[in-house]
Amino acid sequence: MSDNSQKKVIVGMSGGVDSSVSAYLLQQQGYHVEGLFMKNWEEDDDTEYCSAATDLADAQAVCDKLGIELHTVNFAAEYWDNVFELFLAEYKAGRTPNPDILCNKEIKFKAFLEFAAEDLGADYIATGHYVRRQDVDGKSRLLRGVDGNKDQSYFLYTLSHEQIAQSLFPVGELEKPEVRKIAEQLELVTARKKDSTGICFIGERKFTDFLARYLPAQPGPILSVDDGKPMGQHQGLMYHTLGQRKGLGIGGVKDGGEDPWYVVDKDVANNILYVAQGHEHPRLMSYGLIAQQLHWVDRQPLTAALRCVVKTRYRQADIPCTVTPLGEDRISVRFDEPVAAVTPGQSAVFYLGEVCLGGGIIEERLQE
Numbered sequence: 420m421s422d423n424s425q426k427k428v429i430v431g432m433s434g435g436v437d438s439s440v441s442a443y444l445l446q447q448q449g450y451h452v453e454g455l456f457m458k459n460w461e462e463d464d465d466t467e468y469c470s471a472a473t474d475l476a477d478a479q480a481v482c483d484k485l486g487i488e489l490h491t492v493n494f495a496a497e498y499w500d501n502v503f504e505l506f507l508a509e510y511k512a513g514r515t516p517n518p519d520i521l522c523n524k525e526i527k528f529k530a531f532l533e534f535a536a537e538d539l540g541a542d543y544i545a546t547g548h549y550v551r552r553q554d555v556d557g558k559s560r561l562l563r564g565v566d567g568n569k570d571q572s573y574f575l576y577t578l579s580h581e582q583i584a585q586s587l588f589p590v591g592e593l594e595k596p597e598v599r600k601i602a603e604q605l606e607l608v609t610a611r612k613k614d615s616t617g618i619c620f621i622g623e624r625k626f627t628d629f630l631a632r633y634l635p636a637q638p639g640p641i642l643s644v645d646d647g648k649p650m651g652q653h654q655g656l657m658y659h660t661l662g663q664r665k666g667l668g669i670g671g672v673k674d675g676g677e678d679p680w681y682v683v684d685k686d687v688a689n690n691i692l693y694v695a696q697g698h699e700h701p702r703l704m705s706y707g708l709i710a711q712q713l714h715w716v717d718r719q720p721l722t723a724a725l726r727c728v729v730k731t732r733y734r735q736a737d738i739p740c741t742v743t744p745l746g747e748d749r750i751s752v753r754f755d756e757p758v759a760a761v762t763p764g765q766s767a768v769f770y771l772g773e774v775c776l777g778g779g780i781i782e783e784r785l786q787e
């Protein structure tokens with residue numbers, strides 16, 4: 420085994436079980452390990468959201484148990500400027516962004532990576548993401564995590580091979596139950612802590628209430644896409660996403676049959692939400708998509724058509740497709756079979772086998 424004792428790794432300690440076990444595994448591999456807790460949200464620590472204090476206490480308890488130093492840093496300004504404002508702008512435009520992808524790109528693998536290297540003298544950073552790194556011919560690749568249920572490569576497609584080369588992902592080789600088992604054997608306080616959900620770093624809150632504080636909602640009509648019939652009122656287009664079924668306030672409709680209603684389109688200019696019945700309604704289905712703001716892990720732009728698989732949202736089954744370049748920063752993607760609820764603003768992420776190739780932001784869906 421190579422001598423890692425001279426190599427310094429800074430682990431992003433979130434106060435969760437995955438980063439806790441990551442720190443332990445790296446210690447076992449002989450690295451000099453230190454932790455870093457990032458505070459990235461300042462807005463309203465006096466409300467129900469005080470989990471940052473709990474997370475910091477848990478991170479400190481784990482570091483104390485493992486005998487490692489914990490540093491703290493505040494990236495709230497970077498988060499606001501580079502993640503949150505973009506997130507709000509996308510919602511305002513009627514799209515549905517993915518803040519976790521932005522957060523990984525701008526905070527965890529940019530601000531954190533730079534701070535760890537420049538201020539703390541790190542050789543590597545490490546996170547508790549369920550992905551793997553593979554080095555081939557001097558370039559680092561991003562691979563899916565071993566645990567198919569937990570694989571997080573979808574959220575990390577914006578990373579370059581250079582960023583991956585500076586990063587370690589110890590739990591990517593494990594299944595989640597194994598990670599919890601290690602934490603329990605070590606008696607770490609995070610062993611049974613439930614996985615965080617909600618917006619990256621902002622935590623778990625009622626999303627509609629949270630968004631309404633930053634974007635004034637404009638109520639408007641809900642219309643049936645088939646006949647234009649009024650179906651009710653929406654409280655704001657930004658609260659709805661394509662394929663959504665719950666929270667529409669459309670109950671049993673006279674002569675409407677039994678099928679549930681789904682959001683199939685948004686007319687942002689006129690503030691209209693369109694709905695239709697049935698999860699396979701033609702307006703819900705797409706035959707492909709156009710994506711832009713492309714990121715390829717190996718930093719080589721696509722020059723010819725490519726057969727691969729794509730995910731248009733997290734934990735979706737692989738979709739076989741053909742990808743065709745459309746000039747510098749756009750691609751056309753054609754699915755082998757129609758796909759429901761392809762959503763502009765979300766990311767399309769491409770794979771060849773275990774390897775995550777990269778991806779882009781869905782600009783429009785192709786409905787024929």
